[in-house]
Amino acid sequence: MSVRNLRQLFAPGSVALVGATERPGSVGATMLRNLREGGFKGQVYPVNPKYDSIGGLRAWPDVASLPAAPELAIICTPPQTVPGIVRALGELGTRAAIVMSAGVATGRDARGRSLKQAMLDAANPYLLRILGANSAGLLAPGIGLNASIAAGGATPGRIAFVSESGALMTGVLDWARTRGIGFSSFVSLGESADVDFGDVLDYLASDGGTSAILLHIESLRYARKFMSAARAAARSKPTLVLKAGRSLEAAAAGACLSGVLATPDDVYDAAIRRAGMLRVYTTEQLFAAVETLARAKPLYGERLAILGNGAGPVVLALDALQYGGGHPAVLQDETVRKLRDMVPEWRGDGPLNLRGDAPPERYHDVIEVLLQDPGANAVLMIHAPNAVVDPADVARAVAPLAKNSSRNVLGCWLGVQSVLEARTIAAEAGMPAYRTPEDAVNGFLQIVHYRESQNLLMQVPASVGDGEPDREKARRLVREALAKGRYMLADPDTKAILEAYGIPVVPTRAAATPEEAVRAAGEIGYPVAVKILSPDVAQKSDVGGVTLDLDSAEAVLAAAERMRRRLAELRPNARLEGFIVQAMARNPEAHELIAGAATDPVFGPVILFGQGGLAVEAAGDHAVALPPLNTVLARELVARTRVARLLEGYRNHPKADMDAIEAVLVQVSRLVADVPEIVELDINPLLADSRGAVVLDARMRIAMADRSGSTLDRLAIRPYPAELEEVLPWAEGTVLLRPIRPEDGPAHVAFFNALTPDDVRYRMFVRVRELQPAQLARFTQIDYDREMAFVAIRPGPDGHDETLGVGRVVADPDNISAEFAVTVRSDLKGKGLGRMLMDKLIAYCRARGTREIVGEALPQNAPVIGLVKKLGFTVGPLDEDEGVRKFWLNLR
Template sequence: MSVRNLRQLFAPKSIALVGASERPGSVGATVLRNLLAGGFKGPLYPVNPKYETLAGLRAWPDVTDLPQAPELAVICTPPRTLPGIVRALGELGTRAAIVMSPGVAGARDGRGRSIKQAMLDAANPYLLRILGPDSAGLLAPGIGLNASTAAGGAAPGRIAFVSESGALMTGVLDWARTRGIGFSSFVALGDSADVDFGDALDYLASDPGTGAILLHVESLRYARKFMSAARAAARSKPTLMLKAGRSLEAAAGAACLAGVLATPDDVYDAAIRRAGMLRAYTTGQLFAAVETLARARPLYGERLAILGNGAGPVVLAADALLFGGGAAAQLGEDTVAKLRELVPEWRGSGPLNLHGDAPPERYREVVEVLLREPDASAVLIVHAPNAVVDPAAVARALAPLARATSRNLLACWLGGNGVLEARTIASEAGMPSYRTPEEAVNGFLQIVHYRRNQHLLMEVPASSGDGAPDRERARLLVRQALERGRASGRYLLSDPDTKAILAAYGIPVVPTRAASTAEEAVDAARAIGFPVAVKILSPDVAQKSDVGGVTLDLDTPEAVFAATERMRRRLAELRPDARLDGFIVQAMARNPEAHELIAGAATDPVFGPVILFGHGGLAVEVAADHAVGLPPLNMVLARDLIGRTRVARRLAGYRNHPAADLDAVSAVLVQVSQLVAELPEIVELDINPLLADSRGAVVLDARMRIAMADRSASTLDRLAIRPYPAELEETVQWQGAPLLLRPIRPEDGPAHVALFNALTPDDVRYRMFVRVRELQPAQLARFTQIDYDREMAFIATRPDTHGVQETLAVGRVVADPDNMSAEFAVTVRSDLKGKGLGIMLMHKLIDYCRARGTREIVGEALPQNAPVLGLVRKLGFTVGPLDEEEGVRKFWLDLR
């Protein structure tokens, strides 16, 4: 992950076009024309030995002849020339290049070596960044840069668009021009041999000229890198994705239902949600969403109040809200009474019809009442033009409310030219405007979904759930299963073997035993206790009931013996090719009110392990009701996963059926998440059915597919999101008592607030450089909910006199995407300063950064902060002079 030298790519001060041409239709001629038409102000050097001049500019025969090193080189030459050109540019001092040459991926030199790899090897010593190959180029309209093959330029704006597809570039640019949409950057990644989505996101997230980031993604290669960059970008500005290639095909070779059900599109959807981004399904929806989010206020609820000047339009809006999964505001009695005074004909519920003759003042009065209603998170005005009321007058009446309110006020102006002025007035007042009621409601729902995804973004769960799993027991069972698999060639574990591993991780399972013969089945039934269920044990039969391989409610040893014999004969008749390894005997789980669910895991080729949950039982594929999430999960994320299914409504209870114990179901999902995170040999897992009722959840049937794992790499490298690093926990002695130094967790929020409240005003100012009275929720989330792949915060914690864990001090370090430099800060509770906590945490931070290969650790402090300046000098930091402009002293420590 790197932003090194990307400034020269996105905002170069000079450009060389290697392969420039005047031949009509050639890439070199097209790019040269676009560079000149864009109005780029810096030096432009065409390079081609065939020309002395091109388009009135002096042409240079070779890059080695250039009068200076161009910051950016655009290369349009044949693949075989690329390694030499890139090496020459690197030696000259160029640090960024756009390689437009097609056909590089499969090209080989005379010795059969990869041209693409040779090009990257040539660039590597100089940290020369490459966009492409097979890139359609890059536009930065703000500086007049059009280094692309697009048929036309782009208007300046604050939207960055990043796409793999060059073919999409021209179409989107033309579409955007007709709608007045401008861009800060427009990037075609091409083959992404070097610069990829993660790099682009990292650069654009800190680009002050970019207000929103749009991605068009066909495929990803580095999930961990992408997720870290996407989560960082989504924290700072709206980030939206249009995912192409929404394949519904199941994973090839899947042996478990989870592998079949968790389609690639499901997994991308889970990744988008978890990254805090918003998904769009069409190009129009993508740009409409960014327009909405750019004007949206923070949303503190998810209920919409609707009003308009006609029954038809407001009913259409209400229908769109209902069928879109939204919720209407439930107005309080006081609000209803005030609205009835303003609109006597209104019946007191449902959307408000003000009728066609409602004057602008009526709109204003009604909206004022609704904006004071606690349950109305947002208000939508739907106006249809007529000859009685001027739409612009309505917009002018509402504009002051839109500017003053902290809530979202949206407007739908039905019609064409007659409502253009109203749309303009509303937009200038910060009120998102739409052409139809359905578009307006969709805009509101996009804000809702974005809010939910931002909430998920803040969840960084621990790698371990409640309780302590017997990891050694589980690993032993997996090793034994692998040994049996090597001998038999079968790596699909039976129900009893799978349940043993699940039980080691604390997942409740129905008592189950395997039996090789009918006699052993009878002994197993006696040990478990009657009544029991008996099932065939066959690696060749996926659905046991299809061959009569399940018998329930067996109350006696004789019944068990007879059932096994019947099943043996039945299997021989229906599936003579199927092997019978014996029988499964398990306790009967009698509960007609229990819900049959499926929980499981699969392995995605890009994002690694994923968790699946949904409606289970025999009809699981027909029900087609499931959701997918990325591990690691915590209880909040598990609840969100459950809530995205239709079966969640049944689990909440209905009629005489009590609600299921959702905490128990969520705990199973958390434990499954932990299981697959810590045991890389687990490739797929099905728990079907998982029975859930008001008393809890229990596994009835389960199976698992395992495979040899690459133990040379960290088991956590498989995960798209790094879980809580428990291995960094350390217990030390301080003031004669044990003290735990560990990474911060989201649940440390209350203790972090208590730490902040225990600081003196001067200590707060020294830490934040300004006076702050209290931590805002967003600040607290930022401090306690971190991306462990990018930053680290260690806390010193111990139980207080009431046994509640308290935070005494915190040391934080944030590395740049290149891991070259990391900035640190240390905060110690004011009454505990001078007792060694600060230096203890500094040693912890320095050791951590060294282990990660960070080159230097840096910091800054107000000149009055003598304790910190003394501390860093004691640790060997170099302390710089006072920075007069920033009013701080900076210090650094070389870790090499």
């Protein structure tokens, strides 16, 4: 990831336009006109050897002749010229360029080299950043910069819009101007040869002029880079995604059902959800959502109270709420009594119809009562204009409630001209305003979905089971199969690998002949099921290859012989490798589920869960998630399926053991992370009831892993780096230094509570009484790809691990500088823990290639200042403005 020199791209002080011209209709002429008419105050240098002046500005024959290095260059010349121009700009000192030229990606230079690669090679020695090629440009309305082909520019605002499509850029800008929507920046990535979504997200996440980020995505190449940047951006400001091309994406092809069911759009949806972003499906929804979220207050529940001055609109709103999966408010008896006094016609449940002649005071009084009821998490007020009541008076009555309440009050003002003043009053009070009841409900549901994704980032998962999986056994079994040229593993082999990860399986044996099947049945115990074992038959029941409830040796022998004859008749070319013998799993109340894994070409391994059995494809009930999973993420994956409602229990069917189902999903996630040769995995059915979950049938596809890089590079999110764990001797025995995990939340709270107020102030520079959920999540749920926190732990008196100290380091996106902090439990100072954690952080940063490690401390924090001096840090003087002393260590 890199934000190097992106400041020159987004906020340049000067611009050179290479390819400027006066030829009407040309890109060069359009760009020059937009640069001059946009209000840009910096120097503009037209470059074209055919002109002495262009549009009243002096023209320069080439880049080398420019009087100064422009901070940004715009290149709109033939593709063959681009690499040479980029090299000349780099030599001059320019550090950012927008390449508008098309054909760079497909063209070749005289040496047969790709023009795209030649361009990147020319830019690399100078760290010159390239937007494009084939970009439609960039707008920064705050500084009057219209470095794009879009006519008319953009209104300044606090929304950043990033798109791959130049055509969408011009259309959206025109659409936004008519609605008064402003932008902090508007970016067309083009072909993303250098600057891509990840880079731009990293820059915008820390841009103080941007309060929300909108992405229009057609495709991605670097999943891990995108996920790290997206997760960081979504934590700091609303980040919304419009994913294009859903109907063009083919379903995944695979030998296992998981590979077929996990479509590309399912995977993108999982990635967007995992990053804490909100997905929308139309451009209108995109801007409606950002307007809603920009005004939204924290939402602590999902129940919406609806009121209005007519039956039709409030019923439409209720329908939209229920069909959208939302929940109406559930009011307390005292609230119902008060409201019936105000609205006698109301029956006591459902939306409130205040009638068309309802005065502004009635709106105010009803909303005031609703806002006091814990069963109404938000309120939607609908007003249809009429000749009796002035909509502006209604807005004036409810605006103070919306402004001062801790809950969301949404307004729907039906009509256009007659409600303009009411909309303005509502907007000034921070009250989201909508044109239709359906739009208003969708706005509320967007708040719900966005908060759900954000809350998911703040939950602390429970640990899963006891002990570690037998990774080496699983890897050995896979290697042995590959050595024999076996790439599809049938049920017995797959179950042996699953058992190594502690996943419960039905006792299963493989048998080469009917006679061996009889012996296997005797070892397992009757009754048993017998199935054919053939690499050429995906669905055994299609050829009568399954017989259940066999309770004797004679029955097993007869069934095996019968299945062998039937296979020869129906599939004469199918190979019969033998038979599978299983213990019968007798439980008519068990749910048939599917759990599995597939490999997406962009995001790598994904985990799938849903309704299983023979009708799995017809049911179409499944959800996808990115590994690694923990219990919270596994629970969320299950909750996104329809079968989840059945698992909660119904009639005389008890609730399924959700912990057992989640444990299977977590272990499947660990398995695909640990064993890169696993391409696909089907567990179908996974039988689940109130007593647990057990694998009935399973199959797996494996392949030789790509060893060119880390085996973890194929994962979109880096899993827990167990290789960094280290046990060290300590003054009080031994201590384990390891990366922090989300499951460390309770121990981290206990650690924080054991700190003295001064130690907390030394760490946070302010006095903090307790950790808030968002802080705890931020401390324990880290992105291992760009930051690290090591905890020093030992077993506590209660048998659970206790945290003794924490060392944390966060590198910039370019991995040039990393900022650290170390905190030791107040009663354990002076025993060497701080030095151990610092040594661990320094070694980690050196191994990553970080150039320097930096920190700061209050001047009263003498122990830390003394420690870093001993470690060779340079300690600066007191910074009078910030009240801290800064220190740094060159790691090279």
